[in-house]
Amino acid sequence: MRHEIISIIVPVYNAQDYLERCVNSIVNQTYDNLEIILIDDGAEDKSPEICDCYADADSRIQVIHKENGGLMSAWMTGVKKSSGEYLSFIDSDDWVEPEMMEEMIRAAFGCEGEIICGNFVIERTCGTTEHYHELSPGIYEGAELENKVKSRLLGNERRTISMSRCMKLFSRELILDNMQFCNTAIKMGEDVNIVLPALLDCKRVVILEGALHYHYFYNDASMVHKYDGKMYEGIRILTDTMKEILLAKKVLDWEVQWEKERLFLLLLAIKNELRGGMKGYAERVNQICKKEELKAIIDKYHIKPQDRVNQILVWVVKKPSDRRCKLGKLIFELFDKMTKCMK
Known part of the structure; x- marks a missing residue:
């Protein structure tokens, strides 16, 4: 049996309806050399009391109560408190299979600077869907790591490796050494x-x-295509941080990866306007396209999406006229109605 300590960090905020399911899935892991850190991020429901009850019953669990600072602030607090050789992150409304930690630590080599990636299931009220990394299963080191992984992290319609901090096992120093890049102003991605x-x-x-x-819990009731008036600015902050990281890490082809990634992220802002935007949405779409020079990026890299939604968005972006925006909005409205009927 491996002896390394895995520190599992769980940010908790108003999660009383899901917290027991989450924590039970952690304490019942087949690998038991765990340090479980529950971060109460100023929760206003019964979550703090539930956390304390678990800590009283299991010596592996410690609870940190703090003022509300958001998800990133919570898990960063947990990282600073942790002492394990490896870190894993689980959100409080999600849950994991009992063998998760054992299978991930079995794949670890015990060296500094490694990341073990599992896959995940999205749990919706209407059913579940399985999701896998685009990168083929296997071990990537040396030249293969550089050529197949690091040079292809960004700029793809589907990311080669999911950028979620969950469903992974990290060597602790990889997280500690890079916390300076964490920008708490970012609320998306x-x-x-x-x-x-x-x-x-x-x-x-x-x-x-x-x-x-x-198991990633997708709350359909609270996440149904709501318009986010701050999405565009949020994406701009996110892409600026990506650029900072790529430059700091001296990535040779950073501009290619960054420009293509920025396009795919900004397509989300366009979709946000078409799907949920009200008065003036067409003008806002037009302004985003012109300001960010999206058509120039599409033409420069000959972007031809495979995803139907992205195909519609690229069609709008290439010539963001009132007519195309109205037709794009109508298509999304019909799609959402069909999806609702199917449920």
Whole structure:
């Protein structure tokens, strides 16, 4: 049996309805050399009391109560408190299979700078879907790590490795050494802040085959296509941070990866406007396209998406006229109605 300590960090905020399911899945892991850190991020429900009850019952669990500072602030607090050789992150409304930690630590080599990647299941009220990394299962080191992983992290329609901090096992120093890149102003895609620099610094990546250990709970009721008026600015902050990371890590082809990644992220801002935007949405789409020169990026890299949604968005972006914006909005409205009917 391996002896390394895995520190599992769980940010907790108003999660009383899901917290027991999450923590039970952790304490019942087949690998028991765990340090379980529950971060109460100023929760206003019964989550703090539930955390304390678990800590009283299991010596592996410690609870940190803090003022609300957001998800990133919570897990960063847990990282600073941790002492394990490896770190793993689980969100409080998610849960994991009992063999997750054992299978990941078995794939670890015990060296500094490695990341073990499992896969995940998205749990919706209407059913579940399995999700795998685009990168083939296997061990990536040396030249193969550089050529097949680090040079292809960004700029793909589907990322080769998921940028989620969850469903992974990190050598602790990879996280500690890169926390300076964590920008708490980012509210969308914030895991990129830590996962991207960690992947660029790592010496070994393992993609597990199968390994559908992590269950990501998608709350349809609270996440149904709501318009986010701050999405565009949030994406700009995120892409600026990506650029900072790529430059700091001296990535040779940083501009190619960054420009293509920026395009795919900004397509989300366009979709946000078409799907949920109200009065003036067409003008806002037009402004984003012109300001960010999206058509120039599409033409420069001959972007031809495979995903139907992205195909519609690229069609709008190439000529963001009122007519194309209205037709794009209508298509998304029809798609959402069909999806709702199917449920």
